[in-house]
Amino acid sequence: MTERTVADVIVERLRTWGVSRVFGYSGDGINGFMGALRRTEGQVEFVQARHEETAAFMAVGHAKYTGGVGVVTSTQGPGAVHLLNGLYDAKLDSVPVVAIVGQQSRTVLGSAYMQEIDLTTLFKDVASQFVQLVSAPEQVPMVLDRAFRTALATSSPCVVIVPHDVQSAAAPELEQQHGIVVTAPSWSAAAKTPRDEDLDAAAALLNSAERVALLVGQGARRAGPEVVAVAEKLQAGIATSLLGKPYVDEELPFAVGTMGHLGTTASAHLLGNCDALLIVGSNDPWTEFYPPPGAARAVQIDIDEKKIGNRYPVEVGLAGDAASALEALNRRLEHRPRSPWRTDVEEHVSRWRILAADRAAVPASPVNPERVVRELNGRLPADAQVSVDVGSCVYWYARQLVVPAGVPVHLSGTLASMGCAIPYGLAAKLARPERPLVALAGDGAMQMSGAAELVTVAHRWQHWHDPRFVVCVFNNRELTEVTWEQRESEAEPRFAASQQLPDFPFAGYAELLGLRGIRVEDPEDIGAAWEEAFAADRPVLIEVLTDPEVPLVPPFPAGKEKAETMRKGLAAEDDGGRASALLDTYVSQEERKQG
Numbered sequence: 001m002t003e004r005t006v007a008d009v010i011v012e013r014l015r016t017w018g019v020s021r022v023f024g025y026s027g028d029g030i031n032g033f034m035g036a037l038r039r040t041e042g043q044v045e046f047v048q049a050r051h052e053e054t055a056a057f058m059a060v061g062h063a064k065y066t067g068g069v070g071v072v073t074s075t076q077g078p079g080a081v082h083l084l085n086g087l088y089d090a091k092l093d094s095v096p097v098v099a100i101v102g103q104q105s106r107t108v109l110g111s112a113y114m115q116e117i118d119l120t121t122l123f124k125d126v127a128s129q130f131v132q133l134v135s136a137p138e139q140v141p142m143v144l145d146r147a148f149r150t151a152l153a154t155s156s157p158c159v160v161i162v163p164h165d166v167q168s169a170a171a172p173e174l175e176q177q178h179g180i181v182v183t184a185p186s187w188s189a190a191a192k193t194p195r196d197e198d199l200d201a202a203a204a205l206l207n208s209a210e211r212v213a214l215l216v217g218q219g220a221r222r223a224g225p226e227v228v229a230v231a232e233k234l235q236a237g238i239a240t241s242l243l244g245k246p247y248v249d250e251e252l253p254f255a256v257g258t259m260g261h262l263g264t265t266a267s268a269h270l271l272g273n274c275d276a277l278l279i280v281g282s283n284d285p286w287t288e289f290y291p292p293p294g295a296a297r298a299v300q301i302d303i304d305e306k307k308i309g310n311r312y313p314v315e316v317g318l319a320g321d322a323a324s325a326l327e328a329l330n331r332r333l334e335h336r337p338r339s340p341w342r343t344d345v346e347e348h349v350s351r352w353r354i355l356a357a358d359r360a361a362v363p364a365s366p367v368n369p370e371r372v373v374r375e376l377n378g379r380l381p382a383d384a385q386v387s388v389d390v391g392s393c394v395y396w397y398a399r400q401l402v403v404p405a406g407v408p409v410h411l412s413g414t415l416a417s418m419g420c421a422i423p424y425g426l427a428a429k430l431a432r433p434e435r436p437l438v439a440l441a442g443d444g445a446m447q448m449s450g451a452a453e454l455v456t457v458a459h460r461w462q463h464w465h466d467p468r469f470v471v472c473v474f475n476n477r478e479l480t481e482v483t484w485e486q487r488e489s490e491a492e493p494r495f496a497a498s499q500q501l502p503d504f505p506f507a508g509y510a511e512l513l514g515l516r517g518i519r520v521e522d523p524e525d526i527g528a529a530w531e532e533a534f535a536a537d538r539p540v541l542i543e544v545l546t547d548p549e550v551p552l553v554p555p556f557p558a559g560k561e562k563a564e565t566m567r568k569g570l571a572a573e574d575d576g577g578r579a580s581a582l583l584d585t586y587v588s589q590e591e592r593k594q595g
Contacts, residue, residue, distance in 0.1 A: 004171040006137045007036035010100065010162070011044055013144045016185040019071050021430060022100075023047045023058040027075025029102025029115070032167025047430065050452040052079050054423040056086020056099070057412075061420075061427030063095045064410040065385060069151055070097040070427070076104055077115030080122060085417055087126045087157040092414035093218075093243065094283075094304075096151035098144075098158050099127070105165040106135065123159040130158040137172045145183040152187050155304075192303060194318035194325050202299040202316040203332035209276030209297065211341040212236035215259060215290075218243040218413075219281015219302060219322050226326035227280060228252070233333045237274075237345035239267040241284035242394070243413040246403045253346045258398040260286030261554045265590065266352035268555035270345055279314070281322045283307050285414065288558070301325045351593045356399055358589050362582065364547035367523045369393070369474050372544050373400040373440070375526040380404060381468075381534060384436045385428040387411065389421035389450070391442035392480040395552050418442075419449035422471065426456055429469055436468035436534065443475045443501055451509060454541070458513035461539050469539035470530075473506045478548035487569030488554075488562050494573055510541035520544040549579035556590050563587050 010033060014022070022044060026034050037046045049055035052074045059070030070090070074083050080101050090097040101123075103109070104116050123131045130150040132143050140162070147158040194202075206212060212234040220227055224247055231238050231254060239259045240248050248255055257264035259271060263286075271277070271291055279300040290312050300308045301318040308317035318325045360370040373396040380386075382404055388397045388411040403409055408428070412420040425439040441450050454471070461467050483499045486492040507517030516536050518529050520543065533540035551566065553559045566583060570576035 005032060005036065005167065006140055006162075006169050006171055007032040007167040008039065009140050009171045010144065010167070011036040011040055013141055013185055014044055014071065015040075017144075017148050018068065019044060021045045021047055021062065022071045022073055023049060023055040023062070023427070024073035025049055025052050025055055025075075025079060027079050027102065029075035029077070029079070029104065029164055030073055030100070030167070032164060033073060033100065033102070033162070048456075049423065050455055051449065052082035053085050054419065054449050054453050056083045056097075057089065057420050057423035058427040059097050059099075060086055060090045060093070060095050061387070061410060061424035062431060063090070063097055064093075064424070065408055065428040066431050068096075069148060070095070071100065072097065073100045075102045075115075076119065077117055080117070080119055084122075084126060085415075087123075087159075089412050089415045089417055089420065090157040091126055093412070094155040095157075096155055098147050098151050098160065101159060101161050102167070103133070103161050103163040106163045107165070109163070119161045127157050127159040129154045129156045131161070132159070133161040134163065134166050137166055137169045138174060140166070141174070142183045145185050148185065149187045152189070192320045193328065194301075194320040198316060198318055199328050199332055202318055202329055205297050205299055205316055206234060206276055206278065207334045210339070211273060211275045213270045213274035213277050213296070214238045215241065215271070215277060215279045215282050215284070216244045216248055217241040217280065217282025217284060218247065220244060221247050221281075223280070223323035223326055224248065226323050226330065230278070230326050230330050230333065233330060233335050235336050235339040235342040236278070237270040237342070239263075239270050241282045242398060242411075244282055245398065246407065246409040249405060250402050253349055254342060256345065256349055257352065260284060260289050262395040262398045262552070263289065263555050264352045264399060265355065265555045265559075265593075266345075266348040268558065269348045272557070277312065279312065280326065283310055285311065287311055289555070355589060355593045359586065360400060362550070362585055364523075364550055364582070365578070366521050367526070367544050367546050368550055369476070369544070369546040370396050370400050370550065371523055372472065372474065372526055372546065373397060376438070376530055377402050379527070379530045379534065380407065380438065381436050382406070384438055385425075385432060387421045387424035387428060387437070387439045389439070389441035389445040390416045390418045391445055392484075392552060393440045393442050393474050395481075397440055418445040421445060422450040422453040422457070425469065425471075426453065426460075429464060430460075433464040434466050436466055437470065439469075439471045441471065441473055442480070443473055443477065443504065443506070444479045446473050446506060447501060447504060451504070451506075454510065454513055454515070457539050458515055461515075467538050468534060468536065470533040471539070471541045473541060473543045474546045475504075475506060475543050476546045476548040477501050477503050480548045481552060483548065484552040484566070487566040489565070491565050491568040492572075493569050493576065506541055507543040514538070516540040518542045549582050551579065551583045551586050553583070553586050553590070556594065559590065560587065
């Protein structure tokens with residue numbers, strides 16, 4: 001019988017913390033940990049990614065879709081370095097992740113040994129709440145307990161570094177003695193509610209306002225009814241951050257959609273004309289789309305006191321859980337009859353919905369990407385899970401997809417890292433294999449890492465209760481978002497050497513992997529492609545040839561000024577005529593809707 005090792009203690013502690021799945025890529029620095037995982041006979045599943053970066057994204061995705069702690073592992077040196085992008089994704093989107101990272105044996109540290117780097121220094125920023133090198137076997141339970149408690153308490157990534165020789169050492173018997181800390185693998189969230197005097201001040205401010213706007217973020221994920229109740233009482237409109245979009249029913253007549261550069265014109269109107277702003281669980285960085293400072297008095301609710309006043313001058317801060325804070329606040333609010341402000345907000349929502357439909361119907365060459373997402377409405381299964389990559393597809397998701405209640409949607413929101421959709425989707429599917437998964441990704445993100453992780457999909461799908469894993473690739477042979485950003489921000493023409501992508505046969509590649517590939521070149525075939533994908537007996541990749549010249553116009557009124565800058569960049573392009581014509585169409589449509 002194999003002697004029980006420190007690595008076995010690590011796995012036992014993970015099980016006690018409720019961990020059933022570890023994402024990663026093996027290497028000699030974590031061989032001891034791999035052996036211990038093998039000895040559990042699948043009780044703690046090891047999910048092999050194609051790269052440590054995507055393994056870290058999978059851990060982030062697991063945390064986002066399940067609400068638990070994502071766990072990732074890697075060897076030392078290059079493996080550890082590769083984790084950073086995913087861990088920063090966790091840090092910036094406030095997600096609990098624990099990374100267990102191997103290191104060379106303690107006896108060679110400091111000798112410039114092969115693959116030896118200072119891992120504590122490497123991780124000290126991304127894991128600023130907790131990073132610890134284990135120096136003795138007796139430390140392991142205590143360090144793991146602190147890592148999990150800290151990750152949960154701070155919603156952030158934590159890192160535990162375990163040298164190879166420590167992993168392989170005999171498991172210690174901990175006794176009460178000086179220099180030994182015995183801990184328990186348990187944690188309980190604090191019940192945080194705002195102070196009465198703060199609630200009274202917030203209610204007084206909001207009651208005195210005439211034009212109230214709510215900005216709702218991911219911190220309101222369990223406060224949907226409370227958000228609507230407050231909005232109804234105040235006759236307010238509701239805008240969401242990108243991360244908050246799935247948590248507000250956008251079919252409500254006063255739900256204006258996503259705010260910011262990739263948001264809706266209705267959200268721009270709401271935030272640009274309100275005289276009071278209630279921010280609920282949002283840390284959205286698009287500060288130029290908030291009300292001008294001084295134009296609106298603000299109240300902010302957040303579980304993390306450090307984020308109150310972080311994006312906008314706030315008069316009253318309510319530190320607490322969103323649902324309980326809103327419930328307590330609502331009891332202090334005065335009911336008001338239907339107001340001209342609510343009527344105005346609803347009129348702009350109606351105009352936006354018509355504009356969104358008109359934009360999706362604009363002819364393009366060959367397919368308008370907005371229509372691709374719009375055709376998903378009404379076809380997305382009610383029990384689906386959705387992942388979205390970074391790039392122009394985020395704009396179409398934010399503006400065109402009406403997310404059904406109960407359908408989780410996640411993406412790399414604040415770090416905005418390309419290559420997240422397939423790893424996120426895999427984590428969601430592994431956590432809930434009975435639910436269909438839809439991933440939206442651009443060709444740039446797929447070429448960066450998504451195509452590699454399709455190998456993982458092909459490797460695992462036959463074990464899923466529901467085989468539906470639908471990947472929609474917007475193939476326009478272009479890094480479209482950056483191209484339009486160059487035109488918008490710099491008045492620069494498209495730089496083909498940096499922006500043009502090599503064409504890749506995504507649908508054919510899926511077929512080579514044993515998946516189903518569907519290639520769409522005609523906009524009239526989009527709806528049928530979605531339906532075929534959801535009826536398939538295996539994962540499906542829909543490759544849509546989309547038009548890179550469809551403009552990414554910010555919401556008006558800011559969008560009008562930005563369009564002029566775009567035109568300057570397009571004027572310097574030899575082949576910019578068609579993009580200019582599409583831009584003119586979008587601008588004229590907006591102007592007509594605004595009257």
